[in-house]
Amino acid sequence: MVKKKENKIDNFEKALEGKDQRFLLRLYITGTTPRSVQAISNIKKICEEYMDNYELEVIDIYQQPDMAREEQIIAVPTLIKKLPQPLRKFIGDLSDTESILVGLNLKKKD
Amino acid sequence: MKEKAKKLERENEALKARLEEAEANLRAIKGGEVDALVVSGPQGEQVFTLKDANHPYRIIIEEMEEGAFTLTDEGTILYSNKQFAAMVKTSLPKLIGSSIYDYLDKSNSRVIERLLTYEPGRTRKGEVIFGQHSKGRMYAYVSFRPLEIDGRSMLSGVITDITPLKKGEEARARLMAAIQQAVDTVVITNLKGEIQYANPASERLTGFNRDEIIGKSLDIFGSHKGRKLIQSIHDALKNGDRWQGQVTGEKKDGSPYELDVRASAIRDNDGRFCNYIIIGHDVTHELKLQEQLRHMQRLEAVGRLAGGIAHDLNNILHPIIVNSELLLGNALPGGELHQRLTEILKAADRQRDLVKQILVFSKQGEQKQIPIDVDSLVKEEVKFLRSTLPSTIEIRKDIAGESCTIMGDATQIHQIVMNLCSNAADAIIPETGMIEIRLDNMDLEEAAEYPDLGPGRYLRLTVSDTGRGMKPALLERIFDPFFTTKEQGKGTGMGLAVVHGIIKKHGGAVKVESEPGKGTRFDVLFPVVEPVEEEMVPRPEPSVPRGRGRVLVVDDEEAVVDTIEQVLKRHGYDVVSTTSSLEALDLFRRESETFDLVISDQTMPQMTGLQLTGKLLNIRQDIPIILCTGYSDVLREEDEIVGIRAVLMKPANIRELMEVVQNTLANSTSV
Numbered sequence: 148m149v150k151k152k153e154n155k156i157d158n159f160e161k162a163l164e165g166k167d168q169r170f171l172l173r174l175y176i177t178g179t180t181p182r183s184v185q186a187i188s189n190i191k192k193i194c195e196e197y198m199d200n201y202e203l204e205v206i207d208i209y210q211q212p213d214m215a216r217e218e219q220i221i222a223v224p225t226l227i228k229k230l231p232q233p234l235r236k237f238i239g240d241l242s243d244t245e246s247i248l249v250g251l252n253l254k255k256k257d
Numbered sequence: 258m259k260e261k262a263k264k265l266e267r268e269n270e271a272l273k274a275r276l277e278e279a280e281a282n283l284r285a286i287k288g289g290e291v292d293a294l295v296v297s298g299p300q301g302e303q304v305f306t307l308k309d310a311n312h313p314y315r316i317i318i319e320e321m322e323e324g325a326f327t328l329t330d331e332g333t334i335l336y337s338n339k340q341f342a343a344m345v346k347t348s349l350p351k352l353i354g355s356s357i358y359d360y361l362d363k364s365n366s367r368v369i370e371r372l373l374t375y376e377p378g379r380t381r382k383g384e385v386i387f388g389q390h391s392k393g394r395m396y397a398y399v400s401f402r403p404l405e406i407d408g409r410s411m412l413s414g415v416i417t418d419i420t421p422l423k424k425g426e427e428a429r430a431r432l433m434a435a436i437q438q439a440v441d442t443v444v445i446t447n448l449k450g451e452i453q454y455a456n457p458a459s460e461r462l463t464g465f466n467r468d469e470i471i472g473k474s475l476d477i478f479g480s481h482k483g484r485k486l487i488q489s490i491h492d493a494l495k496n497g498d499r500w501q502g503q504v505t506g507e508k509k510d511g512s513p514y515e516l517d518v519r520a521s522a523i524r525d526n527d528g529r530f531c532n533y534i535i536i537g538h539d540v541t542h543e544l545k546l547q548e549q550l551r552h553m554q555r556l557e558a559v560g561r562l563a564g565g566i567a568h569d570l571n572n573i574l575h576p577i578i579v580n581s582e583l584l585l586g587n588a589l590p591g592g593e594l595h596q597r598l599t600e601i602l603k604a605a606d607r608q609r610d611l612v613k614q615i616l617v618f619s620k621q622g623e624q625k626q627i628p629i630d631v632d633s634l635v636k637e638e639v640k641f642l643r644s645t646l647p648s649t650i651e652i653r654k655d656i657a658g659e660s661c662t663i664m665g666d667a668t669q670i671h672q673i674v675m676n677l678c679s680n681a682a683d684a685i686i687p688e689t690g691m692i693e694i695r696l697d698n699m700d701l702e703e704a705a706e707y708p709d710l711g712p713g714r715y716l717r718l719t720v721s722d723t724g725r726g727m728k729p730a731l732l733e734r735i736f737d738p739f740f741t742t743k744e745q746g747k748g749t750g751m752g753l754a755v756v757h758g759i760i761k762k763h764g765g766a767v768k769v770e771s772e773p774g775k776g777t778r779f780d781v782l783f784p785v786v787e788p789v790e791e792e793m794v795p796r797p798e799p800s801v802p803r804g805r806g807r808v809l810v811v812d813d814e815e816a817v818v819d820t821i822e823q824v825l826k827r828h829g830y831d832v833v834s835t836t837s838s839l840e841a842l843d844l845f846r847r848e849s850e851t852f853d854l855v856i857s858d859q860t861m862p863q864m865t866g867l868q869l870t871g872k873l874l875n876i877r878q879d880i881p882i883i884l885c886t887g888y889s890d891v892l893r894e895e896d897e898i899v900g901i902r903a904v905l906m907k908p909a910n911i912r913e914l915m916e917v918v919q920n921t922l923a924n925s926t927s928v
Contacts, residue, residue: 180292180310208295212302215295221282222291223304238281239290 170194170201170251171230177223178209182240186224189241197253324397324416327404330375332357335411344395344418345387362388372401375410379403384419396423442516442537445523448530450474462539464509475535478506490533494522503540514541556737567612568860571887574612575908576816578605579824582911586827609908612887626763628786629670631716632661635694638674642692646682649689657697660785663716669759676752677720677779684724684777695719699782707766707782715765716785721778727771735769803829804919806853810834811841811869812885813861817907821856824911825918838864842872849877854922856905859886870901881925883917885909 174190176183187205194201208215208223218227226237228251241247248254285291292310296303318325324341326334334353342349345360361369365385372381380402387395397416404411436443436456442463445454455470463470463478470477475486486504493500500520507513516537523532581602588595639654646652663670674694681692699717701710727735736757760767764784771777808830812818815836822832833852835841838861845852855873859866866884873880881902902921905914 177293177304177306177310179313180306181313182290182292182310208293208302208304212295212304215302215304216297220295222285223293223295224291236278236281238285239288242290 168198168200168231170198170228172201173204173206173218173227173229175206175208175215175218175220175223175225175227178207183224185240185242186226189244189247190226193241193244193247193251193253197248197251324414324418326357326414326416328357328373328401328412328414330373330403330410330412332369332373341416344397344416360387362386362394372399373412375403375412377403377405394420396420442535442539444475444535444537446475446533446535448533450533452477453532459537462508462514462537463506469509490520490535494520494530494533504537514539515544516540568887570608570612571907572814572817574605574609576814576820578602578609578908578910579820579914581605583820583823583827605908612908626664626666628662629665629667630662631670631718631783632656632696634667634670635674635696635718638671638678639694642678642682646692647686649687650682650685651689651691653691653693655693655695655697657695660698660714660787661696661716662786663763663783664786665763665783666759669763673756673759673781674718674720676756677781680752681720681722681724681777684722684726688724690723690776693719693721695721698785701782707768709766710782710784714785715782718781718783719778720781721776723776726773726775726777728773732769732771736767804915804922805829805831806922807831807833807851808854808856808918809841809845809852810856811838811861812836812858813838814858817858817885821914824914828915830918838862838866838869842869845873845880846876849873849880852880854918854925855880855882856918857882857884859884867901879925881921883921 172190172194174186176186190203194203206214208220214220215223222238224238224240226241226247228235228237231252235250237247237250245254286294291307293304293306296305319338321338322340324344325338326341327336328334334355334357337349337352339349342352345352347355347360357373358366358369362385368383368385372383372385374381380400382398382400385397385399387397396419398419399414399416401412401414404413439456439458442459443454443456444452444459446452452470452473452475455467459470460466465477490500500518502518504516504518505513506516517540518535518537520533520535522530523534525531581598585595585598585602588598635654635656639652643652678692678694684690685692695718697717697719699715701707701712701715735753737754757767760781760783765782767782768780769777770780808825810818810821810825810832811834812821813836818834818836822834825832833844835844838857841855841857842864845855855870857866857869861869864872866886870882870884873882883903883905884901885905885907887907902925903917905917909917
């Protein structure tokens with residue numbers, strides 16, 4: 148789980164712009180397999196740059212296979228946006244940053 | 258209708274979302290964007306890792322330093338990383354499929370069986386030995402974990418080579434054993450001087466056990482300088498020096514000991530002092546031996562001094578005795594002059610005896626050895642004691658020895674018994690008490706108690722009393738000459754010194770035990786001999802014979818020369834006397850044939866008696882010569898000088914002088 152980062156100046160500016168939303172994200176991985184490692188790296192970068200208030204949980208289904216059933220995970224890595232609603236799933240190593248940002252409503256679709 | 262429509266719309270949306278998700282999953286799978294698929298089955302979720310996705314894991318396993326393998330629960334190797342193959346010195350193709358038991362030392366088969374017992378969920382760990390016959394042994398730490406792969410039970414193992422660690426442990430164990438078994442004491446303290454370790458030698462020496470020592474300061478060893486010792490060690494060591502010195506310690510029972518101590522610092526990995534190690538060598542016995550040697554040397558020096566004094570005293574006594582005897586011959590018996598001369602002679606005789614004692618002590622006294630029945634002697638002594646001691650002192654006698662005959666001088670043995678009994682009585686008076694005199698035999702195999710004696714049969718004379726006893730400090734000195742506990746004038750301090758000298762001369766030894774308030778015990782050992790039937794019969798004293806002949810007398814003491822001349826003349830001899838050995842030689846050269854006898858002193862300046870004898874015999878071979886001396890060891894049996902017909906011990910009385918003169922002349926006439 149990754150803690151939210153707070154930057155007071157940015158917070159002030161984003162508060163003015165109405166960007167202070169809380170994100171709850173859960174990333175399913177398989178240990179240190181290549182794409183799992185990549186997915187972790189990519190989502191962390193996105194969270195750092197585009198979110199002020201986020202919580203990221205990383206679940207290794209080698210260690211917790213039952214968690215996969217709860218959220219009906221079929222392929223790994225998979226990222227689930229639980230908050231803000233609506234729930235969205237992103238499958239793969241999250242390398243397509245544009246698509247992820249659009250899916251997370253952090254950027255308007257061109 | 259509207260509601261139904263809305264419901265259908267919602268279901269449609271949900272289906273659409275699921276379809277989109279499914280399509281997204283398919284796209285991701287087809288695009289190679291995923292590592293694994295999760296499949297739900299009757300046994301729960303199963304993760305299927307796609308090709309190359311487990312590559313990092315394989316790298317980890319292959320590159321780790323430890324050996325890793327997978328076994329069936331019967332021990333067949335299904336997988337091994339290259340490290341394990343290297344550890345057991347076997348190639349991978351040969352290793353896979355073989356049994357792990359092939360690589361294990363047979364001595365730990367039981368351990369392996371336990372470790373390989375399959376028990377779901379339970380990891381088993383332990384130390385094993387891999388033995389490769391000629392390839393050497395490997396000590397290993399193994400961890401076995403049960404696995405379930407594709408429905409099959411297996412064991413995964415991780416193995417760490419701990420051979421260097423074991424060798425280190427063996428080396429440490431050897432070092433520990435060396436310290437534990439060392440004869441010297443080894444003590445390790447922290448920097449404050451608190452003991453953290455003490456080896457068994459420390460316990461044996463001090464009498465304290467480990468529990469009493471650990472955690473205490475060095476003060477526990479009784480040395481009140483314990484803290485000072487630590488401080489002085491620290492001061493030396495912090496300068497990089499070692500510390501060495503002698504320390505007096507105190508055992509648990511209070512008895513002292515001497516240690517030769519060496520101390521040094523132990524440093525930690527950062528080079529800082531963390532402990533002190535103090536190694537001690539017990540030198541108590543060595544110091545005692547050195548002290549004994551010094552004591553013996555002192556005694557010897559005193560003996561030599563005493564011998565010198567005795568010789569001078571003899572020379573002074575001789576004219577006193579002879580002149581007194583000469584005057585006594587002229588005095589009226591019963592008259593005052595006779596009485597006074599008798600007193601003078603008695604005093605001179607006593608003095609002569611004392612000088613003899615001194616000479617015995619200094620090993621210069623004459624000693625005649627004959628078989629003596631100590632049994633009879635002791636019985637005589639007990640009778641004498643009973644008559645002289647008060648009835649408050651009980652006397653017990655216990656003659657238990659079968660062999661009571663020794664070679665010795667009766668007077669001196671008598672002196673031993675007298676002296677020991679006299680001391681025993683003095684220790685009791687004025688209280689009541691008991692003196693016990695015991696005779697028995699002792700067969701010495703190993704003479705631990707009597708180091709000066711060889712194995713053999715001995716007569717043991719024991720004189721014990723229930724008197725005041727002596728403290729250890731006093732006990733050490735009782736045989737010292739001139740040492741006495743009596744008031745001035747009541748004892749010369751020569752008694753036990755003389756006793757010690759006599760015992761030594763008789764080839765014996767003495768041991769003393771004493772405790773204040775509990776009495777004293779002397780054990781004297783003499784080597785026994787087979788008894789002989791002949792007994793010493795006292796000879797009746799014959800009258801002093803007269804004779805004739807011309808005698809040359811030479812002695813550097815004028816008084817001595819004068820008295821001998823007077824005595825000889827009285828008894829009919831013609832005498833020429835001189836105080837110079839050179840003049841005597843000159844006289845003899847001129848008139849050798851006119852002399853029948855030469856009487857010469859031994860100790861003279863310019864030329865000794867022996868030297869003079871040699872020169873006289875060169876002039877005339879058959880001249881009988883009597884040598885006068887106060888030293889008996891000048892003439893040893895093995896140094897028999899041809900021409901010295903007799904030795905006269907000074908101071909001699911008239912009878913002794915005349916008997917020697919008569920016998921010498923008689924023997925030379927018959928030759």
